[in-house]
Amino acid sequence: METNKKSLGSEVFGLLKTNIKSYMMYIALVIIMLVFQIWSGGKFFRASNITNLFNQAAYVGVLAIGMTLILILKHIDLSVGYVAGFTGALAAILMQRQGVNEWLAILIVLAVGLAIGLYQGLTVTRLGVPAFVVTLAGMFIFRGLLSLTLAESGTVVVSPKGFLALCNGFIPDIPNSLGIHLVTMIFGVLAVAMVIVSQVRARKNKQKYEFEVVSTPIFVVGMILISAVILAVCWILATYRGIPWSAVIVGVILAIYTFMLSKTKLGRYIYGIGGNDQAAELSGVNVKQVTLFAFCSMSVLAAVAGILYTSRLSSATPTAGNSFEMDAIASSYIGGTAVSGGVGKVTNAIIGTFVIMALTNGMNLMMVDISYQYIVKGLIFIIAVAFDVRTRNK
Template identity: 40%
Template structure:
């Protein structure tokens, strides 16, 4: 059932892209618009990485939007107001995010308060601190070096006539790495007699992912090349994919979300793991804060509004379970891309913002309903 759902996510993504490509007469898939999607939604995808890890462990963070605003504000005050180097502002923003994550982790892991309550309080607390840091006014602009974090490109490194060959090379390497990785995972599951999808379905999934990635890279190569923010996102996805799948810490996160009592009896240091996943969420919120402030070329008191809901939606649409114990970083990325394509497509069609919110809310509701349906069906067959 899980394999069916994961494959269904990829199929749904391709179907949604195809639908909006037809409705927008191909504008959705134009090189310029695909580049815009990457730049516009990258910070949501960064947040979704941390959010899916929290959800796997049975937690949630409602404050990430406020943390994005606060970290961007700290960076703006240092760089714009005080004239510090742009790197100092970026590092300070990430450090503030880590500190906020540690604050949340302390209350959840060591005091025992529910993450929902702690982060709800954090949403209000850190939004108020943002207003104080900015003195309730916007700050801009950042220096060009800072702006390049979210709007810079790598191109022309190895040539290409009318296109950027470096972008295509990186995409080809990524596809090859993905194919090798999923094939090794499949062999390992077979070796330990775990269920796997049929081989034709497996091949179809790999080819589908390869086709989507290479088409996307081809379009980027004919635009402005490889966005720097996409490189940052790719590094994070690869790193966290390895951490969640191939490390003891990652397995402990799944164990806590799957069966807390069994995890404790197995010797998992639940408090320590819970603390560090909130620190990690703060770190990624700090990174997202730098990207967003770079993208908007400034810091605003209302920055990050509703970002937490987009990140949560990405995780659930990407296959995370409400009860915890299930979810993947790649799934969260696909879920986030589904939301991004829907938002961008509806904007191109001129759909009102209120209608966009209704549609995205219904998509999230259906994703969670599908998860509940799967659980009930699995329980009935036992």
């Protein structure tokens, strides 16, 4: 018994040591949240605030997912903020001034995002202009287009209900007398079941090929922790108005991109190009095409972010999108995307987003001056990347 305990302890220590980088994010997130919870006298974990956090994190999260692909490929996209601002304004103008149906407006705006991605991606891949320059130019251009779009009207208030629900609404519920949002709790239980089933299957598979797996007690503890977090979040949301649509949208996008990066040829190629573009090219990978895809996906996601932001504010403003790119890039790096490319996960980028947005949310809650907010975010960002750089080659 004694020896068993000891080896368990050393296993935990070993896991901590080798995975400190990936755990660090979670630890940081928990600490940040707890600090704000205590500091604000319990306001942070209130259901309304957590819902708020989800809605705020949605548009940055969508950008961070796209940005992760770009950063893995060793490029950068500085234009996403103003692309989001411009496309969000375009959606508002289409609906309010041109009388276009909200869903059609969304489709048009996504198509515009695709066109922007094609323009930037082709300039990078075919003309060979560095992405930094192309997207810096994009910042100018789309900032100009944003103010041009709203030049006559100034801020445009958006009214279609479906559109507003995207970043303010909640998934429907079955009527019940429990006083909670039942569908949310059902969803939570299903999510826990799915996680457990898939993790157990993955573990069995690994064992089948005699890969190293963590010992059973640690595996069980890990599963309990994950389940507890999922159920706790769902519980908090259920006591308010349920899961917001924004979380559903981000969740679906996240699922698609996770699948794409880990299970498809395209995902393999993205990591390959980021790791060694010449080796990828000589292995038959169409480097230009994959890179073009990443830029298109980024701009389409920027359009999604624009739509979510306009929906969130119920209006399009000339300052929309300002410095979104900074939050997105910071999220992705905090989530462990390698500064040297070739490594990164979209799920971790979302965790990075929560770190950044929990900071923003918490400091807003404490009514910290915006100037200090920027400084704090900058410091956290640099600490995270420095930590990543220091631990990567060990």
